[in-house]
Structure formats: C-alpha cells, structure tokens
Amino acid sequence: MVGSANLNIMIKAARKAGRGLIKDFREVENLQVSVKGAGDFVSRADLNAEKTLKEELMGARPTYGWLAEEGGEEAGQDPTRRWIVDPLDGTTNFLHGLPHWAISIGLEHKGQIVAGVVFDPAKDEMFFAEKGAGAWMNESRLRVSGRSRMIESIFATGLPFGGRSDLPATLKDLGRLMPVCAGVRRWGSAALDLAYVAAGRYDGYWERRLNAWDLAAGLLIVKEAGGLVEPLDPAGDVLENGEIICGNEAIFSNFAKAIRG
Ligand code: IPD
Ligand code: CA
Ligand code: CA
Ligand code: CA
Known part of the structure; x- marks a missing residue:
C-alpha cells in the first residue's frame, strides 16, 4: 500500500x-x-x-x-x-x-x-x-475474523490492577462472558489487543479506564479492518471516556449483550 x-x-x-x-x-x-x-x-x-x-x-x-x-x-x-x-x-x-x-x-x-x-x-x-x-x-x-458463534470465539481485555475501583465491573463481565465463549486473554497491551482484533486473532476486545494514547491508533486499525468499535456506555465517547468494546460485525451484538448485560 x-x-x-x-x-x-x-x-x-x-x-x-x-x-x-x-x-x-x-x-x-x-x-x-x-x-x-x-x-x-x-x-x-x-x-x-x-x-x-x-x-x-x-x-x-x-x-x-x-x-x-x-x-x-x-x-x-x-x-x-x-x-x-x-x-x-x-x-x-x-x-x-x-x-x-x-x-x-x-x-x-x-x-x-x-x-x-x-x-x-x-x-x-x-x-x-x-x-x-x-x-x-x-x-x-487486515480483516477482522468472520466467527459468529460465541462458543468458538476468543476475547481480550485488561484486568484492573493495583486496587482499581473498576475491578468489580470487570469481574462481573467475566462472569457473564466466560461461560459462553472459547476463552478470554489478558496479554497486557491495549494497542496490541486492538491490532489483534483487526488481524482476526481475537474476535473482540473490551476494556475500561484507558487513555486516548492507548486507543487512538488501534481503534482506527480495527474500523479499517471492518470491525465495529463502540463506547462501552453507548452514550459515551471512546477517546474521551477510555472505555471500549469492539469486535467483528457478526459477533458484536452477542458479545456486547454479554458485556453490557
Ligand atoms: C497499559 C496497557 C494495558 C492496559 C492498561 C494500560 P501502559 O498501558 O495498555 O494493557 O490494561 O490499562 O495502562 O501503561 O503499559 O502504556
Ligand atoms: Ca498504554
Ligand atoms: Ca505507555
Ligand atoms: Ca503507563
């Protein structure tokens, strides 16, 4: 290119x-x-x-x-x-x-x-x-994955460390998501989590309490690879609030339902 x-x-x-x-x-x-x-x-x-x-x-x-x-x-x-x-x-x-x-x-x-x-x-x-x-x-x-079945899909997130107040919310997400999917990964780089969704390596990714510098580049890469990117709270803004959910189009609504409850 x-x-x-x-x-x-x-x-x-x-x-x-x-x-x-x-x-x-x-x-x-x-x-x-x-x-x-x-x-x-x-x-x-x-x-x-x-x-x-x-x-x-x-x-x-x-x-x-x-x-x-x-x-x-x-x-x-x-x-x-x-x-x-x-x-x-x-x-x-x-x-x-x-x-x-x-x-x-x-x-x-x-x-x-x-x-x-x-x-x-x-x-x-x-x-x-x-x-x-x-x-x-x-x-x-790059092209996002085509998986549409939750039970075949893997998702990435970041786990809140150091006593952060968003831990209960993330544990609640995991409680709803883990029984219905093929696995959850926590590899420790939000930018690579996004790049891996774009590459079809993960089927989706969500995380709270990020900053604009973690997300700016990766969210465009996901969108341009055909993925959907939304704020976790539909009324919010990804870069302003630092809360994101993204994935391939086929899995997105079921994935978002599991996370948003
Ligand atoms: C961190 C990573 C990690 C995420 C943290 C970020 P840093 O960025 O992206 O995956 O879970 O919230 O702060 O501090 O290594 O640039
Ligand atoms: Ca970072
Ligand atoms: Ca950094
Ligand atoms: Ca840092």
Missing part, C-alpha cells in the same frame, strides 16, 4: 523508536524504573522512546499539537491536528522481559483519528491504517 506523507512519517518514527526499545529490552535488568502509581511504572525506555517519537513527529510537522503519556499535552499552532502517542504500551510486560509491547501513534484531525500505527518491534509487526484506505500489517491487508 502507498501511504500518505504523514503515514510514512509515523512509520519511520515508530521504527526509529522501536530500535531504541529493542536495545533497552535486551538489557532490561539495568533499566531505572519509577512507580507512577499502584501497578503503573515508567522507565528510561518509555522516556527515551517518547523523546525519539517527539523529535521525529514534531520535527516533521512542527505546527501539530501533541499528546503523549509521559510528557503530557502541548497545543499546536494548527488547532485541528494532533499526534496522540503512547511510546511504550505494555510497560509492565517490557519490564518483566515479556515480548508483548508496542508503540502507538495516532493522528487526529478535527476530532477524528485519520491515521494510526501500532508497531510491535519484538515481532517486527507494523500494523497501520488510514481513514478510508484499509488496515495493514507489514505487506498484508
């Missing part, structure tokens, strides 16, 4: 930050780690990756706004466009030597995500999409 100039900038930035993360991952035991909150860590790897991404993305498009997990928000000269970046999604996996983490870069234009890149450097899988142009992983076009 021939992408736009912006998509190429995003892919180049993700590859560059990915090389740095791979180096840090090989020597992960030497990384300095700080605790931001219960079960919420940040390391030099997160900070270095964010610095590289900012240099690349803001260097190429200096008028755009910026929102990233570690450094926060900066308004741009152009109020209509903004980079939304998670430099390392799956920090806990990374720090435990588990090769399941990703870089997530979304581009927002007038409140809508128009391009998204989720890069998994450990597996060299580059997931990307542009609005209206489909979703891809490396050279292959």
Whole structure:
C-alpha cells in the first residue's frame, strides 16, 4: 500500500523508536524504573522512546499539537491536528522481559483519528491504517475474523490492577462472558489487543479506564479492518471516556449483550 506523507512519517518514527526499545529490552535488568502509581511504572525506555517519537513527529510537522503519556499535552499552532502517542504500551510486560509491547501513534484531525500505527518491534509487526484506505500489517491487508458463534470465539481485555475501583465491573463481565465463549486473554497491551482484533486473532476486545494514547491508533486499525468499535456506555465517547468494546460485525451484538448485560 502507498501511504500518505504523514503515514510514512509515523512509520519511520515508530521504527526509529522501536530500535531504541529493542536495545533497552535486551538489557532490561539495568533499566531505572519509577512507580507512577499502584501497578503503573515508567522507565528510561518509555522516556527515551517518547523523546525519539517527539523529535521525529514534531520535527516533521512542527505546527501539530501533541499528546503523549509521559510528557503530557502541548497545543499546536494548527488547532485541528494532533499526534496522540503512547511510546511504550505494555510497560509492565517490557519490564518483566515479556515480548508483548508496542508503540502507538495516532493522528487526529478535527476530532477524528485519520491515521494510526501500532508497531510491535519484538515481532517486527507494523500494523497501520488510514481513514478510508484499509488496515495493514507489514505487506498484508487486515480483516477482522468472520466467527459468529460465541462458543468458538476468543476475547481480550485488561484486568484492573493495583486496587482499581473498576475491578468489580470487570469481574462481573467475566462472569457473564466466560461461560459462553472459547476463552478470554489478558496479554497486557491495549494497542496490541486492538491490532489483534483487526488481524482476526481475537474476535473482540473490551476494556475500561484507558487513555486516548492507548486507543487512538488501534481503534482506527480495527474500523479499517471492518470491525465495529463502540463506547462501552453507548452514550459515551471512546477517546474521551477510555472505555471500549469492539469486535467483528457478526459477533458484536452477542458479545456486547454479554458485556453490557
Ligand atoms: C497499559 C496497557 C494495558 C492496559 C492498561 C494500560 P501502559 O498501558 O495498555 O494493557 O490494561 O490499562 O495502562 O501503561 O503499559 O502504556
Ligand atoms: Ca503507563
Ligand atoms: Ca498504554
Ligand atoms: Ca505507555
């Protein structure tokens, strides 16, 4: 697929930050780690990756706004466009030597995500999409799964850690979903959970209490792969509320019924 100039900038930035993360991952035991909150860590790897991404993305498009997990928000000269970046999604996996983490870069234009890149450097899988142009992983076009039977389907989520108040709601979801499906996975990277729905590896995914940087890129990749993406509360907004449910069209209504009750 021939992408736009912006998509190429995003892919180049993700590859560059990915090389740095791979180096840090090989020597992960030497990384300095700080605790931001219960079960919420940040390391030099997160900070270095964010610095590289900012240099690349803001260097190429200096008028755009910026929102990233570690450094926060900066308004741009152009109020209509903004980079939304998670430099390392799956920090806990990374720090435990588990090769399941990703870089997530979304581009927002007038409140809508128009391009998204989720890069998994450990597996060299580059997931990307542009609005209206489909979703891809490396050279292959992505398509959500076609499974329509709950009992054959697997779903992903994130389990609330560190005493979070949304634990009872998630346990309730699991109580309703697990008896009627083939399995639930919790792999620890929201961006990759979304990319895997787009790739048809999971049939659906839901989670609460996320941030715009976890979701921006991945939700466009799911939509462009033919999936349905909705806020968990139908009256809400996925990016504003950080609550999401998504899946292939055939499974969506039964999946949503199990989760929403
Ligand atoms: C986390 C991951 C995880 C999700 C957490 C996120 P981080 O992001 O996406 O899968 O369950 O809620 O905070 O902190 O590793 O970038
Ligand atoms: Ca984090
Ligand atoms: Ca994240
Ligand atoms: Ca992160």
